[in-house]
Amino acid sequence: MTPTLKKLPEDIHREKMVELIKKYVLDEYISLSLSGPLQIEEDVTSEKSTIQGLLVGSYGDYKRIVPLRGEGNGVLHAFHNSIKTKLENRYCFAEDLEMEEFRIETTHPQTRGATSSDRVRVTILARVGARKRIAFRHYSSSVLTSLLGCFLQACEYFINTERAIRKVKFLMENYKERGRADLVDKSLTDLAYLVEYSYYKP
Secondary structure (H helix, E strand, C coil): CCCCCCCCHHHHHHHHHHHHHHHHHHHHCCEEEEEEEEEEEEECCCCEEEEEEEEEEEECCEEEEEEEEEEECCHHHHHHHHHHHHHCCCCCHHHHEEEEEEEEEEECCCCCCCCCCCEEEEEEEEEECCCCCEEEEEEECCHHHHHHHHHHHHHHHHHHHHHHHHHHHHHHHHHHHCCCHHHHHHHHHHHHHHCCCCCCCC
């Protein structure tokens, strides 16, 4: 199957949701990435995997590097566990995040005078608890890179969603105290969109 770079409906919807999130977190939208080499060990008999690496969280001039280590049934499960242990005390989604499905699409470019390089696009469908599923995609020359990249996109999205929800709830209380029912209604509408896919437990 040949991946297309054309945006799909779920891509457009996710981008609109990110715009809404950034409306509240402003220039403090947290980006996640991996730094340096990953160490991965797999036991083909037990199908257990161990992963170690460095997670980078950043926005603006702020950057924090956190060591990761996780074990699980396969690389993605191990990576999930490594992230979960770092986030579960700060973010509600970390405990309930589920990877329900993932798809791998490949393309074989035709080149002349050079070695062709296969490309892959991985799509993950993620869900938090009973909320709606949302798709994340990553395109690269490595299945593993794209798989972990998708998972990081999901974590990044839900981290910033929770931060936006907190900000909306804070602003709504402020608007209520000021008697601004119009702003309360607008914030409530935004909050309803945000909690379609995630939630925040005070």
